[in-house]
Amino acid sequence: MTKWTDPAEAAAPMARGDAPMSTGPVGGARPQVIAGADTLPFRGRTAIRLDPDLGIASVFGPSRTWCDTAPVERLLLVRPAVGRLQVTQGGRTLACCSRDALLVAASRGAVFAATAVERIDLLAIERTRLAPPLAALEPGFLRRIGRDHPGLQTLTAYAAGLLRGLVPVATAGLADLARTHLAELLALIVREPDLQAHGPVPSRREQRIQALKAEVEQRLGSPDLSLDTVAQAQRISSRQIQALFQAEGETFSGFVLARRLDRAMQRLTDGDDPRPVGAIAFDVGFGDLSYFNRTFRRRFGLTPSQARRMPRRADRAGLPEGHRLGVRVDARPG
Missing domain, CATH: 1.10.10.60 (Homeodomain-like)
Structure with a gap:
């Protein structure tokens, strides 16, 4: 989503929180750097996400091809920082390039193909937790969202603040509110796909x-x-x-x-x-x-x-033996 962070920059302030995420009760969400976990989305080399999980993450070094086999059906909003990301599901293929986003209503079985992508930012919400209008989306629903959509810009800025620890979430109640805010921002994007900015007049x-x-x-x-x-x-x-x-x-x-x-x-x-x-x-x-x-x-x-x-179609690409190898890219975050 927007210029979230880099693992190297995040490692120092998170020195005591870089172990795999705990599952026990925590009094608030904390940014954590996670490395080498096979369960990371897009089988990334490293990821930054919150503990407890609010559904947002930045995944670094994603595999070239990845199929979501999570046990729980999820809605995914994914955005490549640089490069091209393609999703194929139910015979339909959709792609986006640098800083645009893809909305996948039901991710199980969706196949993603990344070209020259070094970082993917994402928001994942379990479908059982969705409220209208997100709950009304058909499982095969796919949509590309342009980087200039005001709702996407607000969502990514808010998620970036959470992941960097700039938006404090000090209690479980605040974590629930933050999770709700993220879902409501995504609902706005779905409800008003052609929304134009009407905020303060630009300088x-x-x-x-x-x-x-x-x-x-x-x-x-x-x-x-x-x-x-x-x-x-x-x-x-x-x-x-x-x-x-x-x-x-x-x-x-x-x-x-x-x-x-x-x-x-x-x-x-x-x-x-x-x-x-x-x-x-x-x-x-x-x-x-x-x-x-x-x-x-x-x-x-x-x-x-x-x-x-x-490959033009991610479902033809399959999951090759070396799918964990990322593509090297000379890219700047954001």
Whole structure:
């Protein structure tokens, strides 16, 4: 979900709580780092979740393919921080890319396939505990939720605060309230899939950076997209654009490159674009195929051709012998 945390950063403040989760009564929820447990969702290398379990977790180093065989039927909301995550269930396949989310109404038997994913954030709720409108979802219900949905943004920020220990949950009663809040936020997302933000008016700087990013999205496939062309279109100086992106913790060129690579990954793996890799690279704005290949591998940990050969259907992928091996990826959290 949103930039939750990293095990290395969490290990120090959790030094006394990194053992497997206890099942006895606890007076509140505490973040814990768990490593090497076969029961971790997506058979991850490491996970951060709460004790007692509130249903949220960040799983690091997930397997390439995973089938949910939990004894209890669950509703899952899953989000890859970077990369592509696909779910297949009941003959239907749905996928999302970096920071979008997938909602799976009944996860038992669902098969997930991860491409260049280093971290998956998730919310899991037992179906027996669901209230309307979540309880009314058919078991085969799947939905992709865009990263800009206000409800998803609120849910991920709240879950991040809980996992980092920034939202104190000091009693069992508060833990129950937090669990209820998470479910209610998810219910809002289901009830209003097209919800638009109507909160405080963004500041002038926020409006400006949003306009700049929208301009980039519109011109992404053009090889002549540059700092100067965007500056001219937006009637702003190149120096101001650089300062705005620096305030966001990134650079203009870095943002353009990341968006082009994400778009290329989506087209290469969705199966809807049969054109050669080179044609897709040029279509998303790359003028140098070798540069595209090099930067694609640096971001996702595999070549464009390897991405193109990834199984289109997770149920055809099966659960290979080496499914616990994650894909290396040069990714930043969030």
